[in-house]
Structures are given as C-alpha cells and as structure tokens.
Amino acid sequence: MRDPLEAAVATAREAGAVLMEHLHRPLHIEEKGRRADLVTQADRESERIIVARLRAEYPNATILGEEGGVRAGTANERWIVDPLDGTTNFAHGYPMFCVSIAYERDGELLAGAVYAPMMNELFEVERGAGATLNEHRIGVSAISGVGAAMLCTGFKPSDYERNARHFAKASNHAQAVRRDGAAALDLAYVAAGRFDAFWEFDLAPWDMAAGALLVREAGGRVTALDGCTFRLEGDSILASNGAVHDEVRSLLSAV
Numbered sequence: 001m002r003d004p005l006e007a008a009v010a011t012a013r014e015a016g017a018v019l020m021e022h023l024h025r026p027l028h029i030e031e032k033g034r035r036a037d038l039v040t041q042a043d044r045e046s047e048r049i050i051v052a053r054l055r056a057e058y059p060n061a062t063i064l065g066e067e068g069g070v071r072a073g074t075a076n077e078r079w080i081v082d083p084l085d086g087t088t089n090f091a092h093g094y095p096m097f098c099v100s101i102a103y104e105r106d107g108e109l110l111a112g113a114v115y116a117p118m119m120n121e122l123f124e125v126e127r128g129a130g131a132t133l134n135e136h137r138i139g140v141s142a143i144s145g146v147g148a149a150m151l152c153t154g155f156k157p158s159d160y161e162r163n164a165r166h167f168a169k170a171s172n173h174a175q176a177v178r179r180d181g182a183a184a185l186d187l188a189y190v191a192a193g194r195f196d197a198f199w200e201f202d203l204a205p206w207d208m209a210a211g212a213l214l215v216r217e218a219g220g221r222v223t224a225l226d227g228c229t230f231r232l233e234g235d236s237i238l239a240s241n242g243a244v245h246d247e248v249r250s251l252l253s254a255v
Helices: 004-023 041-057 087-091 157-173 183-191 205-217 245-253
Strands: 029-031 038-040 062-065 069-071 077-085 098-105 108-116 121-126 130-133 150-153 176-179 197-201 221-223 236-240
Touching (some): 004 121, 041 062, 077 183, 098 183, 108 183, 121 183, 157 197, 183 197, 205 221, 205 236
Parallel strands (some): 150 197
Antiparallel strands (some): 029 038, 062 069, 077 098, 121 130, 197 236, 221 236
16 A cells, blocks of 8 residues: 555656546536536536545555545545546647545545646645655745736636626735635645635635645645634635735725
8 A cells, every 4th residue: 555645646646647638628617506607517427536546555545536525434544535626727729737646544534646637736744744746845835925926716707706806906005816616726836926815705615624734834825815723624724934814804804
C-alpha cells in the first residue's frame, strides 16, 4: 500500500488522463438540479477510476465523492474526492479544471493533490512537509494590502444576486478580482502566490479539502468568511496569504 500522498498523486494523474481523453470527444452534458450545475460522463468516469484505485489500496477507508456521495468504510480515515472541479470550464475547453483528492484521518487533513491536466500542473501537499507545484516548493505571496492584491471568488450564475455585492465591493478596492470557476484550483493558486486571497460561499468538502491544506502548508491562512474556524462542512471559506486576510474579511463583512 502506498502512503496517502503517493496514492493521491498517482490517482489524480490517472484521473486527469481520463479527463483529457474525454476533452475533445462529444460530451453528454446534464444539469444536476439547477441551472449551470453540470455533470458529464467525464466526471463519472474520472470518479469511477479514483474510487477503484483508492478502494484497492485503502479498502477500509470512507470515500466521499462529488458524483457518488459517501462510500462508507470501517476505518477512521476518509478520502475526499472531486473527480472534475470546473465541469463547465471543461465542457467549453477552458483549461481551468482539475482533479482534487485529499486524505483525512481522525478528522485531520493530512495529504492531498490537485492536478490540472490541460496545463500539466500538479500541486502536492502533506501536513508538516509543505506544498509543491511540479515538485518545486511553493509559498503564498508577500502582498500586504488589498489595494495591490489580486483576489478570486466563485459562484454559480443562479447565485449572482447573493454574491454581486461582495464582488463589487472587492472590485472597488482590490487591484483585480477573478472568477475562474474551479475552487480547488483557485485555492492552489493562493498557495502558489498567484492569487492573494480567495473567498466563496456554499462549497462542498470536495471543493475545499486539498486546496485548504495546500494554502496552510504554503504559509497562508484559512478561515470561514467571518473569521471563525474553517470547517469542511461550513458555509464559507476565506483563504489568503495571511497578510491581507483580516483586511479582506473586514471589507466583505461590511457589505
């Protein structure tokens, strides 16, 4: 049995190859209950491969996946899987999509991988050992104020009204605000110093698990949007380089 990081990396690479095989094929696209919340056969095939590989190596672990829900295990360990984060981007050939896999034991995130196959970028993280991009150590940015910061957020089109005021407030103060549509990759970009902060509401554990650990191990800070302790089952996330964290939180709380 490989250690969790090795298993996450190898499995993410294999799932990424599956996505690339599907990328230029005709896609059967469905909505999962509300407008613009998409799923394709690529999502399902990627998750099938991930579950098969992880179950073979960790037969007693619980696996939580976006498409298949909870596959219960008997051990105190859990894999948290997004087989295709950024499905809408994928469906349009926009390269901001990824596979995200995280490993948790006794409720503590210990390892993870975020792989963006179209850009061939592999983010790896292990608790206490730092974070890497294509095997090179990464760290959060040194930007110290929102006025010089590039921020990122995310929301579905149907949630625009809820998020519009936050987006506008941030846009009026930051150097730039982006909305790329792949939360796991956005968090990895905070860890790599490309974004200075990221916030979003209503994400699921598979959107955040590996990315949150990446940010922390790269020297950043992760909380709920109101500054309270971050929880995978919570209703918001604010991840940053640490230096702009309180300023972003204060800015958005005033909306």
